[in-house]
Amino acid sequence: MNRWLAFAPLAVLAALALLFGVYGLNHDPKVEPRALVGKPLPEVSLPSLDDGRPVRLADAARGPVLVNVFASWCAPCEIEAPVLVELKRQDVRIVGIAYKDAPPNTEAFLARLGDPYDARLVDRDGRAGIELGVTGVPETYLVGADGMILDKHSGPLTAEIAQAMLAKAPR
Template sequence: MRRWIGFAPLVVLVGLGVLFAGYALKHDPHVQPHALVGKPVPAVTLPDLDTGAMVAVRDAPKGPRLINFFASWCAPCRVEAPQLMALKARGVTVVGVAYKDEPARTQAFLGELGDPFAVKLMDRNGRAGIEFGVTGVPETFLVGADGVILAKHSGPLTDADVEEMLAKLR
């Protein structure tokens, strides 16, 4: 009987390994939570980057728009910048929310890569990110004219992502 007690930790370890391996094989790492899709934009108020005035995200501005969470310290946000500038050139309204960033760094980032945003808001403590369910930057939300979130995209936008999101507005 004493011999089996020595093997007990090994048996437990192997059992846990099988359990975790079984979960990992059934878990899709590409599944992204879209809890807010189909719901109104959260009632969050943030300071405007330029004026410091408090702005309600759901009202900034009215009409169909994209809400893009970004940060100056985010490498994928740099990759996404040309797509956002192209959206601005196409007349798409994009609201930028600087996530857990400093105003001076955000201004420098936009000065370097271009400013695609109709409205620039600061989420210095990440509170709005929590309300939106942001899991990392960049994340973009497509909002319809009625203020309901139609789609969410995590990661840098590509041409295909932009076309797919804009098709949902039509």
């Protein structure tokens, strides 16, 4: 009996490996949850990075506007920063949401890489991210003039992806 107990951890490990293997073979890693596309922007309020006062996301993101969820600790966010700065130069409105980040770190990040945002909001505990369906950072949402989410992109924006998104919103 004791001999069989010695093999129990190995049996559990083999069962888990089988479970994850079957899941991995049947799971498409490129699937992006886009549950909110076609729906209104969630009713959430976030503190402003500038003064800490609460701001309704719907008020800050009067479209057409890109809502970019980013963090100072996010390497892909650094990659997309020049694209966002260039979009700002082209008069594209962008609202930034600092996700699970300390405001001093966010301020240093923006000072170092450039600040492309018309409004800078802070989602310190990630609750607004849950409402938005954030799966990771960076993520960018296109919000139309009517407050509807028209598109979503997960990962760093490129100029081409940004232009394709913006083409979906009448200006």
